[in-house]
Amino acid sequence: MAWNLDIKGLIHPFSALAQGFKQPHTLSYPVEQRAEVTGYRGFHVNTISDCVGCGNCQDICMNEAIDMVEPLSPEAMNPKNASGLVPRIDYGRCCWCGLCVDVCGPDSLRLEGDCVYVSPDADSFLYMPKDK
Ligand code: SF4
Numbered sequence: 001m002a003w004n005l006d007i008k009g010l011i012h013p014f015s016a017l018a019q020g021f022k023q024p025h026t027l028s029y030p031v032e033q034r035a036e037v038t039g040y041r042g043f044h045v046n047t048i049s050d051c052v053g054c055g056n057c058q059d060i061c062m063n064e065a066i067d068m069v070e071p072l073s074p075e076a077m078n079p080k081n082a083s084g085l086v087p088r089i090d091y092g093r094c095c096w097c098g099l100c101v102d103v104c105g106p107d108s109l110r111l112e113g114d115c116v117y118v119s120p121d122a123d124s125f126l127y128m129p130k131d132k
C-alpha cells in the first residue's frame with residue numbers, strides 16, 4: 001500500500017493557531033481611536049460666526065438632506081446672517097458628496113475627520129454641525 005502523506009493538510013491547523021499571536025486588524029473602539037486622515041469627508045462643521053444663512057447649501061443638496069433652522073447658540077451668529085438660520089444635516093439622507101461645502105461662499109461649512117456616531121434614536125441623526 002502506497003502512503004500519500006498530505007503535509008499541507010497536517011500543517012494547516014498550526015498555521016491557523018499562529019494567527020492568534022498576530023496583531024488584530026481591527027481597533028478596540030472606543031479605547032483605541034482611528035487616526036485622522038487628511039481630507040476625509042466626515043461630519044459637517046459650520047463656523048456660525050461666518051455663516052450668512054444664504055441657504056446655498058440647502059439648494060444644492062440633491063438628497064434634500066439640509067434644512068435651515070435656528071442655531072443652537074444665536075449669540076454666536078454672524079450679524080450679517082439675514083435669514084437668522086443655519087443648516088442642519090439629515091444623516092439618514094446625506095451621501096457626503098461635499099457639494100454643500102463647495103457652494104458655501106464664506107467657507108463656513110466644512111467636512112471634518114470625525115465620522116463615528118451611534119444612536120438608537122433615529123431623530124438624533126438630524127445633526128447640527130458643530131460650531132468650529
Ligand atoms: S454632503 Fe452632499 S448629500 Fe450631504 S448634505 Fe452636503 S450636499 Fe447634501
Ligand code: SF4
Pocket residue numbers: 046050051052053054055056057058086087100103104105106107108109
Ligand atoms: S453654511 Fe454656507 S452655504 Fe450654507 S447657509 Fe451658511 S453661508 Fe450659506
